[in-house]
Amino acid sequence: MKTDRITIEVDAEAAHAYRAASDEERRKIDSLLNLQLRRATRSQVSLKTYMDEISRRAQERGLTPDILESLLGISPGACSTRTA
Numbered sequence: 376m377k378t379d380r381i382t383i384e385v386d387a388e389a390a391h392a393y394r395a396a397s398d399e400e401r402r403k404i405d406s407l408l409n410l411q412l413r414r415a416t417r418s419q420v421s422l423k424t425y426m427d428e429i430s431r432r433a434q435e436r437g438l439t440p441d442i443l444e445s446l447l448g449i450s451p452g453a454c455s456t457r458t459a
Contacts, residue, residue, distance in 0.1 A: 388449040395448070 385393075393404060415425050433443075444451055 389447065392448045 393401065396404065411429075415422055420428075441451070
């Protein structure tokens with residue numbers, strides 16, 4: 376498959392985690408982002424609705440903000456939507 380390079384903006388912690396990942400981990404992340412971007416842009420559903428659906432499915436499968444932060448290697452509370 377022919378690929379093309381794009382640039383996206385992410386927060387500093389996500390950028391650091393990506394840069395710190397092994398080549399194999401980065402290829403996996405790239406593939407996942409490619410798939411999600413294609414799905415999001417082909418859909419008639421709004422990006423917010425699409426992201427909400429991804430979030431709902433992840434939560435149904437047991438993903439919590441704490442687990443996500445641990446997987447991404449970011450500061451506790453960064454993925455939380457909880458209010459104080």
